[in-house]
Amino acid sequence: MSFLKKQGAGTYLTALTAIASVVGFAFYMVNCGTNYFKSQGTNPIVTACILVSIATQVLYLIMGQKDTPVADVMPVISGVTITVALAYFIQARVNGIAAIMTFTNNAQNMKDLSSAIVAIAALAIAMILNMVASFFAVHKD
Numbered sequence: 001m002s003f004l005k006k007q008g009a010g011t012y013l014t015a016l017t018a019i020a021s022v023v024g025f026a027f028y029m030v031n032c033g034t035n036y037f038k039s040q041g042t043n044p045i046v047t048a049c050i051l052v053s054i055a056t057q058v059l060y061l062i063m064g065q066k067d068t069p070v071a072d073v074m075p076v077i078s079g080v081t082i083t084v085a086l087a088y089f090i091q092a093r094v095n096g097i098a099a100i101m102t103f104t105n106n107a108q109n110m111k112d113l114s115s116a117i118v119a120i121a122a123l124a125i126a127m128i129l130n131m132v133a134s135f136f137a138v139h140k141d
Helices: 010-030 044-063 069-102 107-133
Strands: none
Touching: 010 044, 010 069, 010 107, 044 069, 044 107, 069 107
């Protein structure tokens, strides 16, 4: 129990960030397999950035227990990569979203669009949570 008492607010916020990133990645992969967006496939930049972000968040939770300079860089790397992933994902889907909302609006396309919206929302939440978590310590002194 003493381990949990030594955890700062940054631990819980970073854990929530990692969970939101995993949810965003899962819905991104689901969206890439839908009928409407299947032709675009997965973007290797988005995939790599999300996975690097998740890895750095987990490493920050582990390495943040000790005061090291490497641990201090992890929230920055995570924030940059999740922002890049979100920007590239939105850029890849904006034309499809506009087409679905205006010309090709039917039930199947709206269903395909919903996974993109959930992925974008989860990645945006992860980005915001990462910004907030970077202001808090992972380990109480």
